[in-house]
């Protein structure tokens with residue numbers, strides 16, 4: 001697409017159903033303004049039954065978009081419908097970032113990169129441990145396991161209410177990943193250096209379990225992927241017990257970086273003003 005000045009103006013979207021609560025337009029709007037770029041990024045609601053037609057319109061150029069983000073409930077189906085899902089999104093069975101290149105729709109998944117970048121920024125050295133504990137075995141857990149394993153963490157204990165789901169991940173990822181029921185939490189936390197919560201425990205009407213973080217290594221880092229509230233019940237407990245905590249907001253911000261760079265050709269930075277902008281919107 002060209003505007004009257006004959007420069008390329010790219011337009012990107014975030015789609016889901018529903019989509020009005022997405023904070024992605026705020027994030028990308030901030031970067032477009034900061035970098036003085038003429039493109040746009042907006043929420044574009046697509047019903048599940050219309051999603052295949054939307055992907056077709058990206059491919060044939062009629063949508064007017066050069067790419068965008070996909071979120072619930074389209075992440076899995078996007079991975080199946082696009083022309084070129086990358087290896088990572090195929091492995092995870094879910095995509096969150098799409099772009100059109102040479103008439104083909106490409107896809108990747110940036111959740112794991114966002115998770116790791118957030119820890120790198122706020123808890124440098126987090127990957128010196130050999131053992132991590134992940135609470136939860138959903139889609140987010142899967143992307144994080146992959147990213148943490150790729151950073152060299154040797155043993156990853158996945159603890160889940162439904163132990164069969166944790167076992168599926170262990171079967172998929174091989175010997176580095178071990179599945180456990182909730183009752184084993186304290187045992188597997190003992191001596192571990194990283195605790196990751198990927199569940200809504202304590203925020204979905206359920207009571208937050210009392211967790212004894214004191215059994216972990218004294219240098220352990222405790223993090224959550226939920227960012228509303230910033231200090232989840234699990235992070236609050238860990239902080240009181242003297243552990244370094246990292247909230248999930250940075251993961252949201254960092255997972256957006258690769259997409260922005262793909263669509264607008266410029267790598268943005270995650271800065272304090274952006275973080276504050278999202279906090280003010282909560």
Ligand code: ATR
Nearest residue numbers: 136137138139140141160161162165199200201206
């Ligand atoms: P996501 O893709 O965001 O990870 P998900 O696939 O719905 O979401 O997974 C949510 C995770 O939170 C699951 O591990 C779920 O446990 P189950 O597999 O047993 O359902 C976990 N979870 C949600 N609410 C929970 C609760 N009250 N107690 C314990 N685990 C909970």
